[in-house]
Amino acid sequence: MTTALTHSPVWQELLGHDDTEHAGALLGADPGRVERYCLHHEDLRVDLSRHPVTDSTWERLLRLAEERGVPGRIEALFSGASVNESEGRPALHTALRSRPDASIHVDGEDVIPAVYEELQRMAAFVEALRSGDVRGYDGRPLRHVVNIGIGGSEAGVTMAHQALADGDEPLRLHTVSGVDGRELAAVWGRIDPAETLFCVASKSFSTLETLTNARTAWAWLEAEAGRPVPEQFVGISANESAMADFGIPAERRFRIWEWVGGRYSLPSTMGLPLAAVIGMERFNELRRGMRAMDEHFRSAPAAQNIPLLLGLLGVWQISLRGATGHVVLPYHPGLRRLPAYLQQLDMESLGKSVTRDGQPVDYPTGTSCWGEVGINGQHSFFQWLHQGTGRVIAEFLVPVEEGGLPERHAGLNLASALGQVQALCQGQAPQGSGPEAEHHRYEGGRPVTLILFRRLDAYTLGRLLALHEHRVFVQASLWGINPFDQWGVELGKRVAKGLAPVARGEAPPPAEADAATRQALRWAGCWGAGESSDGTGV
Template identity: 40%
Template sequence: MSEAFKAAWAQLAKHSDPTLADLFAADPQRVDKFTGRLELGEGGILFDWSKTHLTDALIADFTALAEAAGFDEMRRRMFAGEVVNPTENRAAEHSALRGVGREASVEEAAALRERMKLLVQAIHDGALGEVKHLIHVGIGGSALGPALAVDALGRDLALVDVHVVSNIDGVALEEAFAACDPQTTLLAVASKTFTTIETMTNAQSALDWLAANGVADPAGRVIALTAAPEKAVEWGVDETRILPFAESVGGRYSIWSSIGFPVAVAIGWEDFQAFLDGAAAVDRHFRDTAGAANLPLRAAFSDLYYARIKGAETRAVFAYDERLGLLPDYLQQLEMESNGKSVTAEGDPVDGPTAPITWGGVGTDAQHAVFQLLHQGTHLVPIDFIASIAPGDALDPAHHRILLMNCFAQGAALMAGKQSEDPARSYPGNRPSATILCDDLDPATVGALIAFHEHRTFANAVLMGINPFDQFGVELGKEIAKKIEKGGEQFDPSTEALLAKAGLAG
């Protein structure tokens, strides 16, 4: 990395560490200064980073780091469809899928999206017969994104009952079978290469289930979502039911492509388009906003302050909304698969921590489980709280009022603490948190939340000098699993003993 880049990091390490209480006392405008809002048509999202240790001086030095890291140029290259994944010589054009990016890529994405729209509408219009259920099989980004969006948006008035299955454990697939009528079930197979062993094994078992339950043409019930349509044809899928997506779309960034098919089937095309539009609003903000006013970049400043400067090994995300219960799982892959690297984009060893471990849960359940450690434990854990002002239920308003009061109270308590002469009842305070407060949890807002975290992850990567778009770390285990299946290989004594015990020894 350049000398300016190294010097910028060295300057950041020199900052003092005033308490959060001192920061608020010293600056009456702190809330306004470290809060920003994104407008999303009829609603929006408030981002409050005032309860973190960011200061004007830190923001200035992080802005200098962004300049030294070439952030503006890397952002331009990503939106221009140029190579930003050097190890695989690829672009990363997920924003083009929602209409913001290189013109040719936006046009190509629009054509593929129109193809998916026609199929979705045909299903809803009954052209494929009565369809009450969809079993969607995929893994990684091909499952986590659809599962999150369907769970968040398809609870009340789902047009089709969608079950997302990723685990090769047959129990997961059997649960989906038990909830579906085979005569009214479609099967979506999501695989970029259409060779992923877990996905294709699950897909074949789903076909067998359809056939065993009297479906005359099981293959005719399959929709393929893939970047390798020729492989889907070989597998037996009718080419009119193949929804392709571009090779430049990575798995954890793929929900905006045909991988979003189960979302559109569940909630309808109009709401799916709103989901895309919400993400596009974040794209335009991220692309066009300079400096610390850029909300994903500001979030990255906070992330890196705690992970790199203060040594925080984890970052917690707590959604005070049952509909976002899968968000921590989704962010685990997005952040840790993208930025869990040990070399820079140039292939040199990194000189500090990269992605923290992302974890979390749902409020208020988590308060009675892990918050003991957050309030009184010895670990520094920066926290994001995410909530919606509008409730997702029609019960007594007391439910939502109590939910929000608990959310805000936890941030206040973590910051303020409470001293006691009894050490066991003393709270140190000065523990950082950020709050992401949505006006409502509608399709545009969910799309915006996902896109915000995508760009936050990218900004973190650029400021660390790493490539967030490859994921070679997931390959080695797969290779060894294939060797075990093939047989004839010798492994360490522990693995050999486990294979023998399970009856898998070659």
Template identity: 40%
Template sequence: MSEAVRAAWNRIEACERRSLADLFAADGDRLGKLSARLDWEEGGAIFDWSKTHLDDELLTAFEALAEAQDFGGRRSALLKGERVNTTEDRAAEHTAQRGVGAETSVEEAAQLHHRMHLLVDAIHRGVLGEIRHLIHIGIGGSALGPKLAIDALGRDGAVIDVHVVSNIDGLALEQAFARCDPATTMIAVASKTFTTIETMTNAASALAWLGQNGVGDPYGRVVALTAAPEKAVEWGVDETRVLPFPESVGGRYSLWSSIGFPIALGIGWDAFDAMLGGAHAVDVHFRDTDGRANLPLRAAFADLFYTRVRGCQTRAVFAYDERLALLPFYLQQLEMESNGKRVTMDGSPVDGATAPITWGGVGTDGQHAVFQLLHQGTVEVPVDFIASIAPGDALDPAHHEILLTNCFAQGAALMAGGNMAADGQDPARHFPGDRPSATILCDDIDPATLGALLAFHEHRTFANAVLLGINPFDQFGVELGKKMANDIEAGGGSFDASTQALLAAAGLD
């Protein structure tokens, strides 16, 4: 840790600690300083961080940390396509897929999108025969993004019925088979390397299912989404149905590339294009805005205040909209796989907490399950609330009014606390309050807004990494488990007595 970075952290830790109630009382313009609206085409959202403990003193101290960690330089390097993934010696060019990046990378992305658009259009027009179902096979980032987008945006009807399968458990694949007619089903195989064992095993079983059910040329029904097109062709996919994406686009950041094929096929190219547009608007804001006014950076300031200074080990995300039910799961991978690290970019051990555990659910279900702990438990958990002004249903407006009322009330209650006893004296009915939350209130949950939300969290994750001095683009912890599983399957490796006994009990020794 450099002297400048250490001095910035010392300054942050020395800031005065005041309650949320005191912060609001002391600054009549607090809402204006810590709440901002960001717009994109035909929509936008309010990002309200006023119910966090950030204040002018802390914001100034965090801005000094950002300067000490060369936030501006690392942001520029990311967006210019420089090799910011130092351990793997490559760039991280997901923003180029949305039009912000090195000129050659943006041009390549546009060409690959055009190729994907042509294939999507051909399938929709019936050039490849009648296709009514798609089984999309991937895992991790190759599955979570498409699954979230299709669930969020395809509820009002889809062009093609899409089923996302990630689990190697055969039950997941059988469930998809049961819902599809093999005569009108296409398979998408999404794997960056086209060697991921779970994905390739599921893909082989899907091909067998097609063949066993009268499809004469199963490989003719496969589309490959990969950064290794030669491996897909070698596996048997016709090169006209291989949709490549660059090696510089990582799995959990790959939704914007050909990994978005099931979104475009399932709910239409216009929806996928609108997602790119919403994300682009956030990219431009992130690129062109400095200091506390940069919304993803401001969110990172709050994140690190709670993890590093107040010792919060988790962060909760509650979507008060059924369309975003899968968002907490998506953010789990994005944040924990990116920033769950224990060394800095120069290989030194980190000197404090990095990523908290991201978890959450949907409101109002969460209120009847876990909010007891949030209000009265002995641990402090920062909460993000995400909601939409426009409802996703056509029922009595009372449904949505109750939903939003509960969302806003939870944030207010976490901050205010109080005692529900008539005399205000019952300890069991006491709520300490002063518990932080942030709220993102969207105009609606449409394709552009979903794209903007995901881009905001990508940049928030990157900003956290820069402030911590870590690399958010590798994931060697994922590779360790894969290696040991491969060792077991190959009959090699030396394992502890417990693991050996479990293997024997399962007949795998």
């Protein structure tokens, strides 16, 4: 049975430990603090010195990891044990980027050969696609790839494409996720049907949004070509029979497995649309970066283990010090979708209120995760970060190299990031006294993590993504929750499915529809019919 965090003797020690000193004061009083609290992985620098932890805090947190069994959970994750308890299966996203000579057994079968078999099939298809050997219905090479997916089947592809594509690729990527048809209509205005490949990505191959869009795309392409065009569709799923029933040819069906969650699936065949655009070499560099962080997480000593320490720090800030948010601030426009990607990873994994064995928790787990390109955020919500009353963990991700930029831009991005980091940590007392002066008081002491890296490339992006996957796993292990299920998402899907015929005017509201939902449907029905509505009930 999973013991509640609050029953932990070490947690009780932390509750009684005085950690109220201002982080700026701690920095000023300890010349060796930055060196001790800065973690390294090759060129990656993760500076935790601006959190108000002390050496004795770290000593207790590392003991907490031992007491909560985190080392054993890490080994269970990598070895294929059933760490997704509520669904009774492993979570083997690490196998997707493992070395080809690795061996991981699930139900007595080594999964690595199957992973590499699919990756090799994918590589051959990507090479043929990029070289122009895959052609559309009129014989022309394909130039556009439309990824139809949602959630984990879309977020990673979109985020990594924006980070890594340079605009000179032979193929153009378009993504469709929303179910109202507007995204599809917009894409149709930018593509030639005879030059377009549609990738239908759904682990279950039953997702409402994805299958609705896929069927509409199939009908559109058939109308344009004058015949069905199954050869211009690719399927990526764990459900082989559903792909076949849809009409996707066998050689265009690519497999994923039930033991990988959608939000962890980018380095699998789910990444095919990305690989088609940036090439398999760079896609494999992304996988190699993830593997490098996997190996660090599994083998680095606890006191130098970056995901472990970030996870410990997150639990300490959220459950003990009351942090209610985690703001992700990349100082690179190519990472503009990273906050949304991490939002799903963080909030879908950690948004739980029961332990792994179904007992209610009595402490905060997870928090809101959000963000924006940092330089843009400085002109919107940074005011709240500096002088608001909320407490959030601010994570700055900053590349150093700026090759190819005009000379007058040199150093401005780095200076902007470091200036904000220092201001959030140190604060500033007002000059003078009185009510007017108080408007210029900056308390500082905001918890800030600074991640510096040489340049944004596929290898570094892979390391950053795996770093956060493992940080989330550590937090879940400490809280005793399961980060690999998402039953709340499933509830919303079930309710929506029952309301779809009502929204189309084909059925009355189901009995379980509450009064507010019924009234919303009445309003929608009146407006959809062109009638006026005074907002009263019927």
